[in-house]
Amino acid sequence: MNELQFRDVPEADVDRALELWWLVFHDRPDEKEKREYHRAMVLRCDRVGAYDGDALVGFLVAHRFTLSIPGGELPCPGLTFVSVAPTHRRRGVLSGMIAELFRRCADHARPIVALWASEAAIYGRFGFGAATFGTSVEIDSTRPLALRVDPDRRPLRLIDADDAPAELGPYYEATRTRRAGRIARDSARWRGEWLPETDEDDEELGPPRIVGLGAIDEPLAGYAIYRTRREDDPAKSGTVQVAELEADTAAGEAALWNYLAGIDLTGTVRAWGLAPDDPLLLFAADRDQVKTVAEFPALWLRLVDVRAALTARSWAAEALLVLEVRDDRVPANAGRFRLAASPHTCTYEATAAAPDLSLDVRDLAACYLGGTEARRLVRAGLVAEHTPGAAAALDAALRTAELPHTADEF
Known part of the structure; x- marks a missing residue:
């Protein structure tokens, strides 16, 4: 077996990448116009492939989207066309491709990634949380x-x-x-x-x-x-x-x-x-x-750079909290950080202080746009509240006038 390599999918490989996608999703459009539309769309996107020797065994693309966040917007790759050859399941193909995507996001100052989950059970383990409904x-x-x-x-x-x-x-x-x-x-x-x-x-x-x-x-x-x-x-x-x-x-x-x-x-x-x-x-x-x-859960969000994401959005109220964040995929996000947010400013710095809240990065992503309350996650046993009222304080600071929402499926 060759060692898997994760790299760009050149234009010359796009047709076989689409064949892989159609294979995985049990489809192949008959209409020439639809096939050409898919090809043109993929060529406008960033592409990551998994190669076993010369064989393309995994594929994903990322739209070059801009997403509205409270108080502004951020570049936000939109992950789609995720495909793993049935001959290469459970060999780290998906993990490797997503790791490569996260690496590129870090290199190009793209602190968040979004997707619509065809299989919701998969993406939580990569740190994605349901951010809109x-x-x-x-x-x-x-x-x-x-x-x-x-x-x-x-x-x-x-x-x-x-x-x-x-x-x-x-x-x-x-x-x-x-x-x-x-x-x-x-x-x-x-x-x-x-x-x-x-x-x-x-x-x-x-x-x-x-x-x-x-x-x-x-x-x-x-x-x-x-x-x-x-x-x-x-x-x-x-x-x-x-x-x-x-x-x-x-x-x-x-x-x-x-x-x-x-x-x-x-x-x-x-x-x-x-x-x-x-x-x-x-x-x-x-x-x-x-x-x-x-x-139903709609847009799933991943905070690839928690500090950049949190400091880019606006805040509805003051919050001074120590967050203990778990992130198995992006180690730079893991640890204890002091969040000092107000309607005018936000800082997020490493600290050795005792945490007020302990949570996984996927749950912080679910809360990020204001669509999920931390208090609900505490009640569900997914977030640990060490300081009484800490979750309520975070919710008040994250609150938005209208719930986040999108109908832009991709």
Whole structure:
């Protein structure tokens, strides 16, 4: 057996890397356009391969994302296309590739990494924690949508999908920092991920439709991206599948939901992965009509450089705490550190003082964006609180006005 090597995957090897990915995930797109899209996307990403001699036996890519964090944003590689050849399982292929990715992050000042976990049991051991959560809802739209707020009365207008990146992009970027966990989108991401003609997960859905709130000569005040599915059986109603809905105000959101629930020849509105604190869940007057059908971990985060990550975000309150952090993968993160945070500044320095909290780096990552409370982790036995009130103090300092959220799956 050759010793495994972990290195860049050159463009010449991208086709066989994609074949490995399709093999592992039991897929191979028939459409030339989809294969070419995957290839172009991979070429825009950082690539790590595991080689056994000349054989490519492992592969991963990292999108060059920028992620909103409380008070700002950070470069954040988005890990995906993770593949290990079935002939080389349990030989350290995945561990080696992730170690190489973490090394590159350290070299290029990228303190955080994110992913969506196809198998959640795998990534905790690499220090990833679930940092955002999604809530899926189903609306019975066979009757008028009952709301506790009056919808915004400004006009609604349809936006052509070809024009959507130019129209929606500036609005999305201006509002992106309201919530932590959101990825900056360029035109290629808008067109390839949000506005393709066919939905990759459900080919029976129609093309993307976009409705905007506000007259054409007014600033955009909100939008929704959706698709519809018709039923051949006239006794059955069609479905509206909502991909994303954004608005400046609750009244604006109400206007968009009211529009979606009123589309002719449909009887169900489904929305995947809303924020757990989405206003719809409060201003819906009848929760039997607007039902939560799923709740799930969404974006998983890894703090590759804990000090850089903590000192880059803003803090809602003062906290002076000694954290004892465990990190088996990145030794520089492990140890005791004094966190001195306030709304104006933050320092994080090594100390020999007794800890107030002891926690694994994955649990600190789960708390980082404000989506998980340390007190809940203490109650679950995952974080040790040595000083009474320490977890509450950390939660108060990490708190954000809105829960972190993203629907940008990758």
